[in-house]
Amino acid sequence: MELRLVQEPSRVREARFEALLGVVAEPLHRYLRRRADAAVVDDVLAETMLVLWRRLEDVPGLGGDGPVESDEVLPWCYGVARGCLANARRAEGRRLRLVERLTQAEEPPREVEAEHLELHHALGTLGALDREVVRLWAWEGLAPSAIAQVTGLTANAASIRLHRAKKKLAARLERKNPARAGHRTDEEGSRR
Numbered sequence: 001m002e003l004r005l006v007q008e009p010s011r012v013r014e015a016r017f018e019a020l021l022g023v024v025a026e027p028l029h030r031y032l033r034r035r036a037d038a039a040v041v042d043d044v045l046a047e048t049m050l051v052l053w054r055r056l057e058d059v060p061g062l063g064g065d066g067p068v069e070s071d072e073v074l075p076w077c078y079g080v081a082r083g084c085l086a087n088a089r090r091a092e093g094r095r096l097r098l099v100e101r102l103t104q105a106e107e108p109p110r111e112v113e114a115e116h117l118e119l120h121h122a123l124g125t126l127g128a129l130d131r132e133v134v135r136l137w138a139w140e141g142l143a144p145s146a147i148a149q150v151t152g153l154t155a156n157a158a159s160i161r162l163h164r165a166k167k168k169l170a171a172r173l174e175r176k177n178p179a180r181a182g183h184r185t186d187e188e189g190s191r192r
Contacts, residue, residue, distance in 0.1 A: 035135075
């Protein structure tokens with residue numbers, strides 16, 4: 001009888017963790033694929049899942065017996081994944097510093113679709129945090145309040161950073177392509 005009491009909380013914990021994984025596993029995998037080399041994505045995802053298991057009680061919105069809502073748990077889980085990715089990058093940096101003649105590791109260029117080359121170049125001109133804020137908004141579909149949870153910013157700071165970063169991107173893309181796609185010039189409008 002006593003053994004059953006010890007096992008029951010474990011089963012409940014496992015069920016809560018499985019429910020969480022059912023909601024966050026794929027979005028976290030996509031999040032990491034967009035930010036890391038393919039060789040480390042699975043390792044960082046595994047580390048993220050381990051942290052989620054250890055901190056299961058800390059996951060906001062995971063209490064109760066109802067279904068897990070992705071809007072409540074995903075921002076916090078993105079923050080965990082971001083931290084695990086940062087840890088993996090720091091570990092890789094330490095490893096590379098040990099290698100002779102390599103004093104600074106440069107991230108290998110990822111393959112970029114030709115049609116989005118200008119956009120990726122413009123994104124590269126933003127600071128790291130601004131780039132992350134834009135990616136969380138555009139790729140992960142997060143609102144500024146959720147972006148704030150992931151990055152540790154306040155909701156207001158995340159909103160301001162997103163607004164400014166989008167303006168910078170628009171200005172850089174407009175300079176490269178003055179006749180913006182999807183916009184008619186005066187000359188085209190007068191041909192009607």
